[in-house]
Amino acid sequence: MSAHLLTEITIFILAVFVGIEVISKVPTTLHTPLMSATNAIHGIVVVGAILVAGTADAPLGAIVGFILVVLASLNVFGGYTVTERMLQMFRPKAPAAKPQDGGAK
């Protein structure tokens, strides 16, 4: 193993500890948004996708690169959108205005 890889593994391990520390503070009520948020974060693989696809040899490399970037960006955009949609639904006690109440009576 190169010294370089060892440094990277060190970074990895420290990040795991940071992850455990931060995520154990997330309340159970937010566990689905948490999954979806971390889902969006692993979309960071889009960076790798762009790096690999951006310099791939045509035509086969370009086709694989295209699929690759589509998959990764699907993950990123879909992940953040769905998390945002979920989080805007979480409200504290009794909102002042209840619009759907009017018709219900």
Added chain:
Amino acid sequence: MTEALATPVDYAYLVTGILFIVGLRYLSSPKTARLGNRISALGMLIAVVATLTQGIVNWYVIGAALVVGALVGIISAQRVKMTAMPQMVAIFNGAGGGAAALVAAGELLKVYNAGNIPTYDISFTSVLSAVIGAISFAGSIIAYLKLQELMTGRPITYPGQQIVNAVIALVILVAWGFVVANYDAGIAGGVLTWFWIALAASFALGILFVLPIGGADMPVVISLLNSFTGLAAASTGFVLSNNVLIISGALVGASGTLLTVLMGKAMNRSVTNVLFGAFGSAPAAAAAGGKKQQTVRSVSADDVAAMVAYANQVIVVPGYGMAVAQAQHSIRELADQLEKRGIEVKYAIHPVAGRMPGHMNVLLAEANVPYTSLYDMDEINPEFDRTDVALVVGANDVTNPAAREDKTSPIYGMPILNVDKAMNVVVLKRSMNSGFAGIDNPLFDDPKTVMLFGDAKKSIDGVVAGVKAL
């Protein structure tokens, strides 16, 4: 060797890593969670923009792919129903895993195409990314098919399952070894063929390891696959020497693992038992042989309306049945009616209710139920003795007192919601079929339990009408 100076792109990646951590930190409260998600998205934007400055030649390919991915991702995320959220998360997760596997493949191809031999570090970590990424991709597809009910949610088992899996795992290890040793063993196509074999075998393993896992165990599987994709992303970070990939992948891996362990604990089962136990198949077979007749009391919606309308406190216990029937809005309406009468309504959420961690919370949030009315198992369990009516909506095994009392029960030891301590229990169920695990639930023939059969949404609507009429 002289150290190269850090480039602006490196700094940008550092900022991204920090923003991801801060973003997750803000998820610790529902008040700041949205801000957290946006901080994390900003981090992602910075990383993507920085990467685009990195000598890209195939602009049109990248541009077109980003637009397609963004459009499909955003539109499907906007349209998906909240009840279908576990499937959606599975799909996005699979996409990430597949991307990670292909990134590793692409990078390895590049090295070979340039006529070089990869270093051990590169070959080892690129096979690692490919293996974990492909398992996550294939496993997520099966999880999606199960959740979307395009295939049976029951465990699929066959004789020799573990042996087949073990053989595939062995194939992966051997192929991995050949790639790292850069030894083609006389195979056509050279060392790269071994890489493709490892990739294909991992894909097969991903399919086979999710097949025997039943629907009710999905919270564990979804969390685990999430963790896998994170680790695959981190591993591509090793391949590309990219710190932001390593940090982000580690964060996601940690989060997924934490949730997996939590879900396992909530079912009093180890993660290995969930993965390899094929839970539900054996007890179902046993139950078919000697199932004892249960005597239950079936009542009408109006009877239930009278019960809840004169209660002091009602606890709603939602389960997967609520999601299937889309009953969350009707439940909220019932709660509104009851609160108008001065009745306290609380919601008891079991950690594994539904098909993913926190599934019930999201559905109730969608129906405008304030999160302050939702209670964890430990918070709510002492309250049941003081509760007039426990309203169980499409939950079964998580309320089964056998888990507490019957040492022979397959779910003995699983922490449950103590609904049987309430003065009255109303169970909403589609029919008298036993729960996922095929286990009798003694709660149903408890003298203080009544059953309201039918679609949960229609039943609750009936109760709402009944309460209004009183």
